Amino acid sequence: MISSQKVCRKCLIEDMDTDEFFNRLNDYIKNYPEEKRADEVTYKNRLDICKSCRYLINGMCEKCGCYVELRALKKNMYCPHVPQKW
Ligand code: SF4
Secondary structure, three states: OOOOOOOOOOOOHHHOOHHHHHHHHHHHHHOOOHHHEOOHHHHHHHHHHHHOOOOEEOOEEOOOOOEHHHHOOEOOOOOOOOOOOO
């Protein structure tokens, strides 16, 4: 959980500096609840597929607008491409 950290519920990306934003993103990924996250092998496989996908732009999926590391992290999530790539 991120409860021990300072969080801002009103800030947009444009309001944060880049380092702060990416640190928070990485902390979120690291601390995402075990029961909701995909297992490590599935997570890495999903990201490998994203890394070879033409819709990956600057860490984001052009199909859905998600950061793929966040999307792939969630157990029940799926690729938005039709047909799904993962
Ligand atoms: S379309 Fe699917 S495989 Fe491609 S970047 Fe998006 S989530 Fe990843």
